[in-house]
Structure formats: structure tokens, C-alpha cells
Amino acid sequence: MKQVLVIIVVLTLTNVLMLTQPIYAFRAQLDDAPRSNQSAIDVNTGFIIGAHDAADKCQPECHAWIDLPGNGFANKTQEFIRGYIYGWCSNPGNINGAGREDNYNANWDCDRGPNSAYWDVRQLPPRTGPTELPAMPQVNNTIVGKGNATNSTG
Numbered sequence: 001m002k003q004v005l006v007i008i009v010v011l012t013l014t015n016v017l018m019l020t021q022p023i024y025a026f027r028a029q030l031d032d033a034p035r036s037n038q039s040a041i042d043v044n045t046g047f048i049i050g051a052h053d054a055a056d057k058c059q060p061e062c063h064a065w066i067d068l069p070g071n072g073f074a075n076k077t078q079e080f081i082r083g084y085i086y087g088w089c090s091n092p093g094n095i096n097g098a099g100r101e102d103n104y105n106a107n108w109d110c111d112r113g114p115n116s117a118y119w120d121v122r123q124l125p126p127r128t129g130p131t132e133l134p135a136m137p138q139v140n141n142t143i144v145g146k147g148n149a150t151n152s153t154g
Helices: 002-020 039-055 080-089
Strands: 024-029 107-109 111-120 138-143 148-153
Touching: 039 080, 080 111
Parallel strands: none
Antiparallel strands: 024 111, 107 111, 138 148
């Protein structure tokens, strides 16, 4: 009986720990990011932010853009990511093997360049509730004046 109780407690704790940890669907790489229709702007913006983050020595605390909630490489373009890595790696203190590895947000190796970038993409939680689309308004074609058709919603 004691062994069964221990097993139940261990399983319960394991389930609680699993629920508190983020669940990741896959590890994305540079080619998984969308392409930009304003590539020069994205590269330059990424470079400026990357160079700024590289200069942040975290004393007394870090103020790097990439560490702020909601930032990282997810939902950024390939061009922004390239620019960010070039900017970060342009700092003399980040040459010869420097890079970043934080396990989920944004990772790269300066010696290997932007193609070394990867990040984890969070799995969306299961959808709950109705999955059908809401009722949409119907379009009615009506004749107005001298036979001109107009659309109206009703």
C-alpha cells in the first residue's frame, strides 16, 4: 500500500511539473521564418538592435531587446534575423565562437553566421469550445432607383 501511495504522489508531481513547463511544437531554423517584402529595412533594424543588445553587459541588469517578453526570433523575418545576428556578432567581444544559447528564444553561433539560428516555437494550447464559425451577415442584392444594383448586409 505504501508503494502505491508513493507512485501516485510521484505521478501527480510529474503531471503538475509538466503542466507548468511550456510545450514546444518544433525547433525552427532560419529557413522557417517568413521572407520580408522590405528586406533592407528589416536587415538594418535587426542589425541596429543586435548591435545594441551585444553591447549590453547586464550590469546591474540586462536590458537586451531579445530578452524582453514577446521578443525573440519567432514571428520575425529571415532578413531581420540575419541583420540581428550580424549586428550582435559585429561586437568585438562576440568574435571567435561567441553566440547565444538560451534554449528557446533565440540561439546562434557567430562563427557559423545566421544559418546557425534556431528557436523553439511554442505549441498552441488545445482549442476549447465551439469550433464552428459565427453566423455571417447575408448579402442582399437590391435594385435602387433606375435599376442600379447595390449590396447591403442584413
